[in-house]
Amino acid sequence: MVGSPDLAAAQKVADHIGTVHHQIHFTVQEGLDAIRDVIYHLETYDVTTIRASTPMYLLARVIKSMGVKMVLSGEGADELFGGYLYFHKAPNAELFHEETVRKLGKLHLYDCLRANKSLAAWGVEGRVPFLDKEFMDVAMRINPDDKMIKNGRIEKWVVRKAFEDYLPKEIVWRQKEQFSDGVGYSWIDTLKAITKERISDEELANAKYRFPINPPMSKEEYYYRTIFKENFPSDSAAACVPSVPSVACSTPEALAWDESLRNTNDPSGRAVKNVHVESYK
Amino acid sequence: MCGIVGVFDLKVDSQKLRPQVLQMSKRLRHRGPDWSGIYCGEKAILAHERLSIVDVQSGKQPLFSKDRKLVLAVNGEIYNHQQLRKNFEGDYDFLTQSDCEVILALYRKKGIDFLEDLNGIFAFALYDEENNTYMIARDHMGIIPLYMGWDQYGNFYVSSELKALEGFCNHIKEFLPGHYMTNEKPGELIRWYDREWKDYNNVKNNSTSIEDLRNALEAAVYRQLMSDVPYGVLLSGGLDSSVVSAIAKNTLPKE
Numbered sequence: 001m002v003g004s005p006d007l008a009a010a011q012k013v014a015d016h017i018g019t020v021h022h023q024i025h026f027t028v029q030e031g032l033d034a035i036r037d038v039i040y041h042l043e044t045y046d047v048t049t050i051r052a053s054t055p056m057y058l059l060a061r062v063i064k065s066m067g068v069k070m071v072l073s074g075e076g077a078d079e080l081f082g083g084y085l086y087f088h089k090a091p092n093a094e095l096f097h098e099e100t101v102r103k104l105g106k107l108h109l110y111d112c113l114r115a116n117k118s119l120a121a122w123g124v125e126g127r128v129p130f131l132d133k134e135f136m137d138v139a140m141r142i143n144p145d146d147k148m149i150k151n152g153r154i155e156k157w158v159v160r161k162a163f164e165d166y167l168p169k170e171i172v173w174r175q176k177e178q179f180s181d182g183v184g185y186s187w188i189d190t191l192k193a194i195t196k197e198r199i200s201d202e203e204l205a206n207a208k209y210r211f212p213i214n215p216p217m218s219k220e221e222y223y224y225r226t227i228f229k230e231n232f233p234s235d236s237a238a239a240c241v242p243s244v245p246s247v248a249c250s251t252p253e254a255l256a257w258d259e260s261l262r263n264t265n266d267p268s269g270r271a272v273k274n275v276h277v278e279s280y281k
Numbered sequence: 282m283c284g285i286v287g288v289f290d291l292k293v294d295s296q297k298l299r300p301q302v303l304q305m306s307k308r309l310r311h312r313g314p315d316w317s318g319i320y321c322g323e324k325a326i327l328a329h330e331r332l333s334i335v336d337v338q339s340g341k342q343p344l345f346s347k348d349r350k351l352v353l354a355v356n357g358e359i360y361n362h363q364q365l366r367k368n369f370e371g372d373y374d375f376l377t378q379s380d381c382e383v384i385l386a387l388y389r390k391k392g393i394d395f396l397e398d399l400n401g402i403f404a405f406a407l408y409d410e411e412n413n414t415y416m417i418a419r420d421h422m423g424i425i426p427l428y429m430g431w432d433q434y435g436n437f438y439v440s441s442e443l444k445a446l447e448g449f450c451n452h453i454k455e456f457l458p459g460h461y462m463t464n465e466k467p468g469e470l471i472r473w474y475d476r477e478w479k480d481y482n483n484v485k486n487n488s489t490s491i492e493d494l495r496n497a498l499e500a501a502v503y504r505q506l507m508s509d510v511p512y513g514v515l516l517s518g519g520l521d522s523s524v525v526s527a528i529a530k531n532t533l534p535k536e
Contacts, residue, residue, distance in 0.1 A: 005518075006517045006518040006519065007518065008518070009517075009518025009519070009523075010516045010517055010518035010523075011518075012518070013516060013518060013523045013526060013527075014516060014526075017526060017527045017530045018530065019514070019516075019526060019530050021516065040444070041311075043442060043443045043444065056515075059515070063513060067511055068511050068512060068513045069332060069333075069334055069508075069510045069511065069512065070334050070508050070510065070511075070512040070513075071512060071513045071514060071515050072502065072505060072506075072512070072513075072514045072515070072525050072526075072529060073514070073515040073522065073525070074515070074517070074519065074520075074521030074522035074523075074524070074525050075521075076422075076521075077520070077521035077524075078521070083520075083521075093481075093485065094481045094485070097481045097484065097485075098481060101478075101479050104422070107422055107423065108422060108423025108424075108426075108455075108457075108458045109423075112422060112423050112424050112426075112458075113423075113426060115424075116282065116424065116425060116426055117426065117442070119282070120282040120284075120311065120312040121311055122311065123282070123311060123312065123313070123314045123315075123332055124282070125282045125332060125334060125358075126282075126515075127358070127402065127505045128402075128424055129498065129501040129502045129505050129525055129528075130498070130501075130521065130525075131422050131424055132360070132400065132501035132504065132505065133400045133401075133421050134400060134497065134500070134501065135497045135498055135500070135501040136421075136422075137476065137478070138493060138494060138497035139494065139497070140476065140478040140484070141478050141484055141487055142484075142487065142489045142494065143484065143485065143486070143487045143488060143489045144481065144484060144485065145485075146489040156520060158489065158491060158494060159494070159520065159521075159524065160520065161491050162491045162492075162494045162495040162498070163495065163524045163527065163528075166524065166527040166528070166531070167523050167524070167527055171518070171520065171523050172520065174518075174519070174520065231444070231447075232443060232444070232447050233447075234447060234448075234451075234453065236430075236450075236451075236452050236453040236454065237443055237447055237453055239454075240428070240443060240453065240454065240455050
């Protein structure tokens with residue numbers, strides 16, 4: 001989206017390393033119009049996945065139109081290295097490590113699914129070097145204590161250190177934008193506003209009668225679920241999709257780390273209080 | 282990407298089921314718009330929608346062994362296929378340059394016990410016509426999607442996406458990452474990918490080498506750049522995609 005934080009950063013990287021860079025813009029309305037197709041292709045009603053898949057789905061179409069059939073992508077680094085902002089709250093190296101292992105084990109339901117199906121919708125193949133089998137062994141055998149966010153080290157410090165000579169300083173040491181945030185807050189805020197309008201309090205309160213499997217926990221999820229059910233009416237299709245409380249992509253186990261995590265249910269990185277510079281007040 | 286649909290343990294006449302499988306496979310054509318292929322045996326059907334990236338000329342699927350007894354439909358890439366092929370010089374008659382064909386060679390040589398040899402992303406279904414046996418497997422992390430299902434007659438299906446099974450199968454489940462399955466216990470997934478690093482006790486005393494980390498990621502990007510068609514890198518401006526872009530750029534010959 002024009003003016004989003006990621007766009008400027010991407011241009012800076014491209015200029016620095018000297019790649020042929022194409023900026024692709026889309027509007028909130030274009031995203032909204034694509035949601036139905038995104039749910040059909042992604043086969044999910046997970047809120048974070050749909051928010052983040054829509055830009056990727058639109059992007060894939062443009063990529064294909066330029067004659068490109070395969071793209072590399074950065075999925076998996078946040079799971080391997082504890083890059084999500086809520087990892088700031090990890091109490092010790094053992095719990096930090098266990099959360100990375102749990103997150104990796106769930107990737108097939110979230111980011112792997114998103115990357116593969118958003119791109120495959122347009123006949124583009126996604127490859128994910130961070131999840132390369134041999135690389136994963138190296139990354140996961142690092143001492144977990146060295147991945148922790150402490151003593152002035154920000155998240156994914158080891159990766160930043162390893163590649164600091166490859167990239168501009170302000171990129172290497174830039175704080176993580178969770179994809180859903182990086183495309184600009186207006187996208188997410190619009191989704192919340194629109195779904196709040198379309199789904200009544202009554203409907204949400206009685207969600208478990210309409211959707212006995214994984215009843216939607218928010219109006220946004222209810223809205224996505226309705227579209228999902230139109231495409232995939234069977235109960236067993238619904239049961240293939242995960243539905244658990246989460247803050248900024250944490251697992252339920254990690255919610256126990258901190259009081260402030262426990263009392264919200266919002267996948268945006270801004271929901272991690274006092275960590276993101278633009279966190280909710 | 283490609284798309285696959287496989288049907289095994291056929292309880293009905295395969296020729297009668299064939300049009301339905303074509304219809305199911307068509308629902309995956311967005312994944313593989315370049316070509317379609319189908320094998321229809323008495324006890325199994327394998328359909329494939331192809332996106333050609335490696336060996337555009339001769340890599341169409343399903344792949345066969347030279348005696349046509351082994352049939353293979355794959356969605357995926359085997360990054361270390363060239364290295365693996367070297368072990369078969371003179372031992373196996375490769376018919377294509379496809380990176381996936383090495384799966385057939387490995388199966389011939391080792392039976393089902395070869396998944397850990399592969400470095401790649403994949404979901405595949407392999408049918409052994411001679412013995413009427415089959416094997417289905419998915420990559421270590423689930424980078425490639427796979428689902429399974431049963432229809433009202435008891436035919437067993439696997440498919441790259443849910444949408445091919447919906448309406449045809451009464452019962453659908455995800456085929457879990459890092460698992461495989463054989464005809465011996467249909468529906469029962471067996472874990473093949475497991476790692477000692479899952480246990481904190483096995484890594485808590487390790488030392489950390491930034492240099493090893495850098496080299497390992499560079500090697501991974503290099504491996505994964507295997508392609509016979511134009512490719513790109515998704516660059517969001519975040520750290521992860523920027524690192525991948527920078528390595529890819531460094532790895533490439535100047536053009």
